[in-house]
Amino acid sequence: MAADEKQRGSGMSDDKRDHGxxxxxxxxxxxxxxxPPSLSPNAAKSExxxxxxxxxxxxxxxxxPTPNERALLRxxxxxxxxxxxxxxxxxxxxxxxxxxxxxxxxxLDQMYAESQKTDQALATAGRIADSTRKSADSLFDLERAYxxxxxxxxxxxxxxxxxxxxxxxxxxxxxxxxxxxxxxxxYAYSPGPPSRLAAPQTxxxxxxxxxxGGTAGPYDIALDITDADxxxxxxxxxxVVAQAVVVYADMTGExxxxxxxxxxxxxxxxxxxxxxxxxxxxx
Numbered sequence: 256m257a258a259d260e261k262q263r264g265s266g267m268s269d270d271k272r273d274h275g276x277x278x279x280x281x282x283x284x285x286x287x288x289x290x291p292p293s294l295s296p297n298a299a300k301s302e303x304x305x306x307x308x309x310x311x312x313x314x315x316x317x318x319x320p321t322p323n324e325r326a327l328l329r330x331x332x333x334x335x336x337x338x339x340x341x342x343x344x345x346x347x348x349x350x351x352x353x354x355x356x357x358x359x360x361x362x363l364d365q366m367y368a369e370s371q372k373t374d375q376a377l378a379t380a381g382r383i384a385d386s387t388r389k390s391a392d393s394l395f396d397l398e399r400a401y402x403x404x405x406x407x408x409x410x411x412x413x414x415x416x417x418x419x420x421x422x423x424x425x426x427x428x429x430x431x432x433x434x435x436x437x438x439x440x441x442y443a444y445s446p447g448p449p450s451r452l453a454a455p456q457t458x459x460x461x462x463x464x465x466x467x468g469g470t471a472g473p474y475d476i477a478l479d480i481t482d483a484d485x486x487x488x489x490x491x492x493x494x495v496v497a498q499a500v501v502v503y504a505d506m507t508g509e510x511x512x513x514x515x516x517x518x519x520x521x522x523x524x525x526x527x528x529x530x531x532x533x534x535x536x537x538x
Contacts, residue, residue, distance in 0.1 A: 265374040268422065271321075271503075272400065276448050285375070285504075287471070289300075290338040291325045296308065297459035298356075302364060309407075311442070311447070324355075331442075336381055342419055353496070379443045390433070397430070398429070398430045398431055398504065399429050399430075399431055399505045399506070400427050400429035400430075400431050400432060400433030400465070400467065400502045400505045400506065400511075401427065401428040401429040401433075402425050402427050402428075402433045402435065402471065402501055402511070402513055403424075403425065403426065403428055403537060404422040404423065404424075404425060404427075404513070404515055405426035405470055405472075405514055406427055406471070407427070408424035408470060408473060409422055409423045409424045409472075409473065410422035410473075411497070411517065411526045412525070413524060413525065415480075415485065415488075415495050415519050415521075416478070417478055417480075418478075419478065419479045420442065420475040420476055420478065421440075421475070421476045421497040422472075422473045422474070422475050422476075423472060423473060423474050423476065423497075423499050423515060424470055424471070424472035424473040424474070425438075425441065425465075425470065425471045425472055425501055425513070426469070426470045426471075427465045427466065427467055427469050427470070427471075427492050428468075428533055429466060429467055429505070430465050430467050431467055431505060431506045432465065432469075432506060433464070433465045433503045433504070433505060434463070434464055434465075434466055434468060434503055434504045435460050435462060435463040435464070435465055435501070435502075435503045435504045436503060436504065436510075437454065437455040437500075438471070438472075438499065438500070438501050438502075439452070439454070439455040439499065439500050440452070440475055440476040440497070440498055440499035440500070440515075441476065441496075441498055442477060442478050442479060442495075442496075443477065443478070443479040443495070443496065443519075444479075444480045444481070444485065444487070444488055444494075444495055444496075445493055445494050445495070445496045446487075446492075446493040448494075448531060449491065449494065449498065449516060449529055449531070449534060450534075451494040451514065451516075451519065451533060451534055452498040452499070452500050452514065453500075454499065454500050454512060454518070455502070458522060465503070471501075474499070476497060476499065478495075480495065488519075488521070489521055491521075494518045494519065495517075495518065495519040495528070496516065496518045497516075497517050497518075497526065498514075498515060498516045498517075498518075498534075499515040500512065500513070500514055500515075501513040501515075511538050512537065512538060513534060513536075513537040513538065514533070514534060514536050514537065516528065516529035516531075516534035516535045
């Protein structure tokens with residue numbers, strides 16, 4: 256009984272407590288305008304953090320460039336494009352320059368090769384011309400006139416004495432005629448080595464044509480010496496020399512000269528050719 260009274264007393268207390276509380280709100284109907292459901296503390300904190308980051312992003316410089324920044328960006332792009340164009344131009348120019356240098360070098364090589372061929376052709380032509388000229392000269396030299404001493408028709412005395420002249424005769428040993436223009440000579444004492452006899456300044460009044468194989472002369476050259484000079488030559492002090500010069504022309508009109516020079520040797524009793532070069536020669 257006491258338990259029942261206690262339970263009833265407790266029930267009354269609960270009713271009194273419930274009566275003192277405000278009535279619970281009825282559940283909201285779907286679709287009715289109600290406030291959004293409240294978020295949990297963690298979700299609310301995450302949402303606040305996200306919104307704060309968004310505000311920070313909005314406040315960062317460069318997120319929305321200013322007109323000056325946009326102009327600077329356009330200027331930088333233009334400078335980059337200009338630098339690229341300049342670099343491309345330099346590269347193309349360098350390639351063109353190298354190509355031009357290669358072309359010039361190839362042209363120079365070709366010109367040098369052609370000049371070498373030209374030089375070789377000229378050298379070959381020169382050799383051919385020189386050989387032809389030499390052949391022609393050789394042929395002409397074989398055919399031209401040669402008026403030389405005719406030893407078989409000349410007389411050189413065995414002794415040196417007055418009234419005994421030196422007799423010289425000349426013969427054309429060539430195959431074409433010679434035109435004799437002048438003949439001169441001397442037979443005299445020479446105190447030293449004889450020198451070349453000068454050609455006569457005046458020629459014959461009427462030139463003599465000497466046919467091939469023909470002769471000119473003989474020409475007698477008298478001894479011109481004193482007894483004293485003859486004595487000196489006998490002792491070896493000087494010599495007795497006989498010389499002659501013949502001037503003639505070949506059929507082309509070219510002038511030639513024949514020089515004769517002999518000295519008398521008292522020890523051997525005869526004449527010998529003068530040792531000096533050019534005293535006994537012809538051209």
